[in-house]
Amino acid sequence: MSTAMNDPRPIADQTPPRHQTLPRPAMCRHCGLLQTIPALDDSSSASCPRCHTMLRRTHPDxxxxxxxxxxxxxxxxxxxxxxxxxxxxxxxxxxxxxxxxxxxxxxxxxxxxxxxxxxxxxxxxxxxxxxxxxxxxxxxxxxxxxxxxxxxxxxxxxxxxxxxxxxxxxxxxxxxxxxxxxxxxxxxxxxxxxxxxxxxxxxxxxxxxxxxxWEEMERRGLSDESRGTNATVMLFEGRHPASCETCGKVGFLGVGSRPSCSRCGSRLHHRKPNHMARCWALVIAAIVLYVPANVYPVLTVVHLGSGAPSTILGGVEELLDAGMYPLAALVFFASILVPVLKLGGLIILMISTQFAWAGRLLDRTRLYRIVSVIGRWSMIDIFMESILVALVQFGAIATIEPGFGAISFCGVVILTIFAAEAFDPRSMWDAAASSRTTS
Structure with missing residues (x-):
């Protein structure tokens, strides 16, 4: 089974067969589509029919x-x-x-x-x-x-x-x-x-x-919801649905209420609060830090009395001069290309959302998935530097010292990770739907 379908019918209050889950309401974390994940056997999966995000994958034992x-x-x-x-x-x-x-x-x-x-x-x-x-x-x-x-x-x-x-x-x-x-x-x-x-x-x-x-916690009585409450029936009583950012459980927002998730206790929001403002602030801060990260040296290598400070791009050039082309390509991709792609991708996502672009929603959702995954790999340069500084301390023979650029570059990586977490991709689909309605 590969796809979850919209299904407004109530979930039957019955014990599922062995090695099978019950149908459950779910809201896609990438496009916001409200749907019901059907009963799944072991080694099965359910994905969103609109944006193809994986909703759940089951495994035996x-x-x-x-x-x-x-x-x-x-x-x-x-x-x-x-x-x-x-x-x-x-x-x-x-x-x-x-x-x-x-x-x-x-x-x-x-x-x-x-x-x-x-x-x-x-x-x-x-x-x-x-x-x-x-x-x-x-x-x-x-x-x-x-x-x-x-x-x-x-x-x-x-x-x-x-x-x-x-x-x-x-x-x-x-x-x-x-x-x-x-x-x-x-x-x-x-x-x-x-x-x-x-x-x-x-x-x-x-x-x-x-x-x-999470379901085992519910079964063992660790959730706050009252016994016998049927979430799917509540789904169609006119209250606004919201998906918990922590556990994914669908809850409901009443007018003026600030409810918490009955399963994990986290605060429920229809969408991430102030996500556009927070994302813009983090992206702008990362762009500001990106300049000194590439201008100032990240480390200084002194070997037999000779050496000079090295920037990120200078490190790539050194690898190219040494004939280490695959490694140079890796460092260039992780330390230079990935931050630029991530910042550019986030800017595209935010601008397209603010201007309510209705086109290429699937492509933009895929872009968000890539942006949210690749950013951490830029830490390769920082980890490499920590190893070099630890191992190469031989006085006049060979010494490696860290540079100020490494602090700025690490700040860029951390800020872009936070920015990707702050952005809510469901807002792209909301804005596109609103644009179609008003046009």
Whole structure:
């Protein structure tokens, strides 16, 4: 089964067959279409018939399989934190680095903002995400699960975009290629653990049916809704529907009311409040920071007494001069092209919404999906720099120091991530529908 259909009929109050979900109302998070997801068997999916956004994908024994994968990922993360990533040596001097060394070196050089962001995205966010997921899945197996499980799971969903282990690993690879001609490098056990961690977390995310987690919380009595309330019947009683931004449950807004989601407790809004103003402010701030991010050096490499500050574009040119064309293309795409495409894409989305353009809605929705996913990969340059600063400190032989441009560039990446989260793509469809009605 591949597509959810509009279906105004009430959901039958009955227990679904084994390995089958009940039909449920849903609102597409990308186009705002209100619809009913039909009953799904295991390994089935439902997508929006208007914009083709995936609404739900079911998996057999989802919660138990996800718990097993999450526990394995936690073990691998422990290895990655306790063991060295890489060791380098030259002229009889040896240095090693782990996940904490880069942020520590950045902080020692007074760039505490960069140190904090690297530490959060590579250690804190991934660990809290895995620990919180394990806590929720284990808690649901208890005879009386804690009521705060729904709050924990809601925060896990918010941390998902900030857990950047896979981006960090790619940054380590870029650092390795840049260092291989300067020093002797030994790969540490933590690097292999990170590779396995990424595979394990991808598998855990793939087998987890998040709606099954929320439904299990409802079944175990962790929601606030009264017993026997039929959401689909309420859907057609004239109140304004709203989809919870945290758990996706459809709720209803009365005149003058400010209700909360009955399932996760989050505040309900028909659309993200003030999303256009917030998105414009974040995009403008990112554009302002983009100038010093490309003008000022991101790092300075001194090898045997010679060297000069290097900007982002200068780093790409160095890779081209060294004949590392695939790596140069990767850094150019992630560090230069992606921020420009993301800022340009957001501007197009906002202008088209404000002018109520009715054309190419599907293409603009696809553009939003791309913009909301690719921005985090620009952190490759920041993670690479944290590794280089940690490993290359050999005095007059070879030294790498961070530059001010790295702070500005990191600010651009963070602001564009927030801007993509602030924008509400459903407003594009609302504006187009309004334009057709008035014309």
């Amino acid at each position: 989802s919660l138990n399989r996800a718990l097993a994968m999450t526990m394995a990922a936690l073990s691998l993360f422990g290895v990655a934190c306790l063991m060295p990533l890489m060791s380098v040596s030259t002229a009889g001097i040896s240095l090693s680095a782990d996940l904490f060394t880069g942020p520590e070196r950045l902080q020692q050089r007074g760039i505490w903002e960069l140190a904090l962001i690297v530490l959060f995205t590579t250690v804190a966010a991934p660990f809290l995400k895995l620990l919180g997921m394990a806590y929720v899945l284990i808690g649901l197996k208890m005879s009386r699960p804690p009521r705060h499980l729904r709050r924990v799971f809601g925060w896990i969903e918010r941390l998902r975009a900030w857990s950047m282990v896979e981006v960090y690993l790619l940054g380590v690879f870029v650092a390795y290629v840049k260092l291989v001609d300067i020093v002797h490098i030994d790969i540490g056990l933590a690097l292999y653990a990170l590779g396995l961690l990424i595979l394990t977390t991808v598998a855990a995310d793939a087998v987890l049916d998040r709606q099954a987690v």
